Amino acid sequence: MAVLSMDAMLLTTDVDIRYFSGFLTQFFQSPTRPWFLVVPKAGKPVAVIPTIGAVAMSRTWIEDIRTWSSPHATDDGVSLLAQTLSEAGGRIGLPRIGIPMGRESALRMPLNDFARLRQQVDGTDFIDASPLIRALRLVKSEREIDKIAHACASVGDAFDAAPDLFSIGQSDVEAFRAFKIACLKQGVDDVSYLVGGAGPGGYGDIISPPTGRAIAHGDVLVLDTGCTYDGYFCDFDRNFAFGAADDPARRAYDTVYCATEAGLAAARPGASCADLYKAMQSVLGVMQAEGDVGRLGHGLGMQLTEGASNTPWDETELRPGMVMTLEPSLAFGAGKVMVHEENIVIRDGEPQLLSRRAPPELPVLGSCSVT
Amino acid sequence: MAVLSMDAMLLTTDVDIRYFSGFLTQFFQSPTRPWFLVVPKAGKPVAVIPTIGAVAMSRTWIEDIRTWSSPHATDDGVSLLAQTLSEAGGRIGLPRIGIPMGRESALRMPLNDFARLRQQVDGTDFIDASPLIRALRLVKSEREIDKIAHACASVGDAFDAAPDLFSIGQSDVEAFRAFKIACLKQGVDDVSYLVGGAGPGGYGDIISPPTGRAIAHGDVLVLDTGCTYDGYFCDFDRNFAFGAADDPARRAYDTVYCATEAGLAAARPGASCADLYKAMQSVLGVMQAEGDVGRLGHGLGMQLTEGASNTPWDETELRPGMVMTLEPSLAFGAGKVMVHEENIVIRDGEPQLLSRRAPPELPVLGSCSVT
Numbered sequence: 001m002a003v004l005s006m007d008a009m010l011l012t013t014d015v016d017i018r019y020f021s022g023f024l025t026q027f028f029q030s031p032t033r034p035w036f037l038v039v040p041k042a043g044k045p046v047a048v049i050p051t052i053g054a055v056a057m058s059r060t061w062i063e064d065i066r067t068w069s070s071p072h073a074t075d076d077g078v079s080l081l082a083q084t085l086s087e088a089g090g091r092i093g094l095p096r097i098g099i100p101m102g103r104e105s106a107l108r109m110p111l112n113d114f115a116r117l118r119q120q121v122d123g124t125d126f127i128d129a130s131p132l133i134r135a136l137r138l139v140k141s142e143r144e145i146d147k148i149a150h151a152c153a154s155v156g157d158a159f160d161a162a163p164d165l166f167s168i169g170q171s172d173v174e175a176f177r178a179f180k181i182a183c184l185k186q187g188v189d190d191v192s193y194l195v196g197g198a199g200p201g202g203y204g205d206i207i208s209p210p211t212g213r214a215i216a217h218g219d220v221l222v223l224d225t226g227c228t229y230d231g232y233f234c235d236f237d238r239n240f241a242f243g244a245a246d247d248p249a250r251r252a253y254d255t256v257y258c259a260t261e262a263g264l265a266a267a268r269p270g271a272s273c274a275d276l277y278k279a280m281q282s283v284l285g286v287m288q289a290e291g292d293v294g295r296l297g298h299g300l301g302m303q304l305t306e307g308a309s310n311t312p313w314d315e316t317e318l319r320p321g322m323v324m325t326l327e328p329s330l331a332f333g334a335g336k337v338m339v340h341e342e343n344i345v346i347r348d349g350e351p352q353l354l355s356r357r358a359p360p361e362l363p364v365l366g367s368c369s370v371t
Numbered sequence: 372m373a374v375l376s377m378d379a380m381l382l383t384t385d386v387d388i389r390y391f392s393g394f395l396t397q398f399f400q401s402p403t404r405p406w407f408l409v410v411p412k413a414g415k416p417v418a419v420i421p422t423i424g425a426v427a428m429s430r431t432w433i434e435d436i437r438t439w440s441s442p443h444a445t446d447d448g449v450s451l452l453a454q455t456l457s458e459a460g461g462r463i464g465l466p467r468i469g470i471p472m473g474r475e476s477a478l479r480m481p482l483n484d485f486a487r488l489r490q491q492v493d494g495t496d497f498i499d500a501s502p503l504i505r506a507l508r509l510v511k512s513e514r515e516i517d518k519i520a521h522a523c524a525s526v527g528d529a530f531d532a533a534p535d536l537f538s539i540g541q542s543d544v545e546a547f548r549a550f551k552i553a554c555l556k557q558g559v560d561d562v563s564y565l566v567g568g569a570g571p572g573g574y575g576d577i578i579s580p581p582t583g584r585a586i587a588h589g590d591v592l593v594l595d596t597g598c599t600y601d602g603y604f605c606d607f608d609r610n611f612a613f614g615a616a617d618d619p620a621r622r623a624y625d626t627v628y629c630a631t632e633a634g635l636a637a638a639r640p641g642a643s644c645a646d647l648y649k650a651m652q653s654v655l656g657v658m659q660a661e662g663d664v665g666r667l668g669h670g671l672g673m674q675l676t677e678g679a680s681n682t683p684w685d686e687t688e689l690r691p692g693m694v695m696t697l698e699p700s701l702a703f704g705a706g707k708v709m710v711h712e713e714n715i716v717i718r719d720g721e722p723q724l725l726s727r728r729a730p731p732e733l734p735v736l737g738s739c740s741v742t
Contacts, residue, residue, distance in 0.1 A: 025578045025579055025580070026563075026566060029564050030675050031674060032474075032676050051663045051665070053578060056576050069665045070665045071682060101482035101483045103447070104403050105402070105481045105482070106478065107482055110476045111472035112473055180555055181552050185552065189548075190551075193397045193400050195396070195398065207397075207423060207424060294421065295442060304400045305401040305402065306402070309403070309442050311444070
């Protein structure tokens with residue numbers, strides 16, 4: 001912040017506020033109330049929050065907690081925030097305030113209120129805090145890695161129980177439900193994200209909820225899940241064939257599996273995210289346009305996906321402690337996509353797998369009725 | 372839109388895009404990619420979205436789907452969006468574009484990209500679309516109400532199983548987990564929100580996750596949950612005493628229960644949200660400052676909380692089809708809060724309860740070891 005001549009940062013989102021305060025709540029799902037954390041260049045952050053959050057915030061390391069009764073008829077924290085920002089300068093002249101403005105960021109307050117804030121702190125310079133925050137969050141502490149590892153292990157146990165959870169004739173809605181319950185039983189706090197589905201020989205929609213269709217012989221089921229433990233995500237998928245797997249599905253699976261192997265071999269300190277991309281892409285060959293997901297993996301932590309993307313243009317250098325996903329995907333057949341994902345942490349030397357390695361061949365469930 | 376001389380609306384959030392397109396996905400949890408829906412004053416909406424969402428979006432009623440490979444090194448949909456907005460005018464002159472800017476809204480795209488967009492559509496007038504969208508979403512269709520009712524009934528079944536789920540000596544983490552599994556088994560799609568905890572004679576933090584503390588004799592456990600079914604939320608809480616309930620907890624429970632009764636009696640078409648507030652507040656008396664949650668209930672639907680708040684200043688008129696929560700809360704004892712919440716739909720005459728009515732007296736679990 002000193003280098004950037006930044007007097008304070010203004011944070012408005014769940015994750016940004018949590019990263020600097022430790023304040024963990026699902027309450028941000030309610031869009032009603034704005035929440036603010038002001039991080040000065042010296043001293044502890046100041047919370048400017050609705051009264052309803054005061055008790056919970058007082059359990060964190062934050063001491064200066066300023067509250068207002070929210071929702072408010074005319075002034076939902078704007079004046080209180082403006083006053084707090086004005087103090088942040090702590091010197092003659094107007095403060096320079098950092099706000100995340102870059103890639104993956106958003107301002108979690110109404111635009112009308114932001115305009116009012118700018119009026120009240122007229123002349124204050126707002127500059128982009130995204131690069132600073134991104135750099136901080138890229139490398140995880142061992143405590144952060146432990147939480148991600150716990151989520152990965154729990155979900156790995158749930159995937160290992162697949163033969164008991166999924167069956168031909170079962171509705172995909174029921175398959176999703178059974179998997180969510182299994183993840184909770186294995187020890188995650190929340191199944192925050194579960195997408196995928198099943199289709200004959202493969203599936204093409206890797207971001208949607210189930211449709212109610214029953215799983216049939218010859219289907220391939222893909223489940224991609226982000227489960228959380230103490231506020232940290234895992235993010236990986238697994239594929240299962242039912243009864244039998246046809247050759248195109250097997251070949252697509254083999255290809256993305258080998259691409260992940262190439263990613264694991266390339267994931268070394270000093271290499272870049274672009275190097276990871278190139279290593280996996282060289283195995284995949286030219287992907288078809290309909291399978292274009294823009295990248296082959298990403299950062300992982302307090303969010304399902306976070307800073308650093310495995311793309312041809314992201315030259316972020318891999319460093320020990322960075323948690324990344326390797327996520328090669330391949331369009332095949334008529335509108336199908338095969339995705340394979342592992343979660344790793346960059347270490348000196350070889351990366352450490354946080355997700356239990358997927359089987360090298362597409363697993364087939366229900367191929368035999370003998371039990 | 373015609374009255375407001377609005378040529379198109381630009382929508383960026385999960386819920387706004389879903390409301391006008393039917394596009395349901397958990398993928399918005401990834402902050403990486405921006406998503407846009409442009410709703411012109413005539414004709415169908417136009418989706419301007421990452422390629423990864425094209426298959427899922429094609430299953431909705433949207434026909435004009437424009438995609439780009441995202442994440443993008445230099446232009447994450449901004450130029451494609453600017454071009455789409457320029458077309459929206461469809462006449463000489465620059466279009467007037469509505470964006471949600473008011474209470475409860477946020478812009479889900481980086482501020483830097485929004486600045487670039489404004490440059491590319493230089494001269495375009497951006498006006499506030501919040502009042503328009505809020506008015507549309509206030510009254511639910513019967514199909515929407517059915518989904519909320521299903522979520523409410525499932526969670527009601529889970530709460531009814533409380534004697535089998537919760538016990539003295541159990542960690543609150545395990546109590547939360549057992550309840551989440553019960554909700555899933557009873558038929559919700561996701562337990563998106565579960566907060567609360569247990570403390571001797573009551574609990575003071577109604578927005579946090581569990582702490583790991585074991586439930587003890589004399590505790591009161593509060594669980595407040597928003598579960599979803601097909602994208603629609605329920606939102607209500609229940610309280611349980613363990614072993615025995617002390618008088619302050621019983622009295623607080625009785626008071627908030629009676630406040631809900633007053634709310635039910637006041638919830639008639641033509642009354643206002645402020646009337647709901649006053650009816651409940653008159654039972655509660657003067658609330659203590661530390662219990663100030665700013666309102667006594669809110670709208671409910673695609674979000675855990677949505678437009679219209681039961682506050683002294685919200686004069687929104689209740690109309691048949693509006694789904695509301697009645698949520699009186701009372702500070703009592705040393706930093707404790709008793710909250711009671713029901714979900715209702717405004718009908719001609721008496722409101723319809725969507726949540727199964729809570730018991731009129733604080734239920735006591737584990738008061739007898741005979742089974």
